[in-house]
Amino acid sequence: MSLGVLGTKLGMTTIFDPETGNAIPVTVVQAGPCLVTQIKTKETDGYSAVQLGYSELPDRKRTLNTKEPKEVNKYLSSPEYGHLSNKGLPALRHLKEYRLDDVSSFEIGQTIGADLFEEGALVDVGGKTIGRGFAGYQKRHNFKRGNMTHGSKNHRLPGSTGAGTTPGRVYPGKRMAGRYGNTNVKIRKLTIAKIDSERNLLLIKGAIPGKTGNLVSITPALIVGQK
Template sequence: MTIGLLGNKIGMTQIFDETGNIIPVTIIKVGPCTITQIKTVSKDGYNAIQIGYGEVSSLSLNQPELGHLRKSNIKPLRYLKEFRLDENIESFKIGQSLNVDSFSVGQLVNIQGKSIGKGFSGLQKRHNFTRGPMTHGSKNHRAPGSIGMGTTPGRVLPGKKMAGQLGNKTITVKKLKVIQSNSEENILVLKGSVPGKPGNLLSIVPFE
């Protein structure tokens, strides 16, 4: 795995290529991210780089979080994420700043983030169940029907499709192409859509 960056989704728009075709794109504010910890095989059992993103007031963090950052003389950061590395860990230093220059135009990246939460949803919307008859005295319109046996095993089996929370899950979209990159404003423009609403926290990792 290679090191990635954290950022926030700004929104979607469209741009035109050289031949006049419309390309749907997502604009992401990426970084700058700070390296907050370097883990090594000799000390931690594996190689990894921890980065922090989103500068906040010290009142927004608890004492263990503040102590972890103060140990490396780093300002309070809202989000921390770890990326495992197989090699080249010596090229990174604690306190080093990483920005959108880590990505190049034409590169493929993976985007991970929380999908839009849609609250408690029924079976038809959540699992595409077919509804029951709406006439002739039917009392089973959007009900689930039987959810288990009356005898052995006499219980509802795990994984049964039922009504419940829809959305608000971690989603990964792979192989999105970098269309534009602006290092002055730390803006990354990707072809296609990414999870979540505008402002959603995203993890951007080069595709391998």
């Protein structure tokens, strides 16, 4: 496993290759900055990993009605706020772990940004796809429609869903209407076309999951034969 970075999808645009003049469609991603919020080792947690936090929250307090009233951030639960504040870190909206073999080079509060990558490198980008709500057979599974001629009573119906008495049920996994989208997807081996380290921007060739403002995780691409 390798360290990645959390980011926000800002949208798509086009850049041009200065050598060939070809137009390159790219997705602009705000990659970090992320803070190291926890370092896990085999001795303390049973495995080694680095936890990153992303997207600092406004400092808005609320008071917990407990025997000993205490203030926590309005947007975080008490355990989450304590996990960060005890280390002197700000309130962060997103936390994610990346498992590593060696965590000795990291420290709490360290900043990770776009400079983690290099131009031309291959990366895997994971995120949630756009949610399309409850969709029917044609939109969700690309089914054909029925005849639209006079007298036809099957236009967008699914047709038969299974056998009769035997087995007397519909098999699990049958393609039917249901929730479409809003699933975790990872697009593999995308190329970083350009990096703006000052503003922590990555220009990734091609499309990535989700709509503008979507949270994504960017990690170096896993090549066959590598761990």
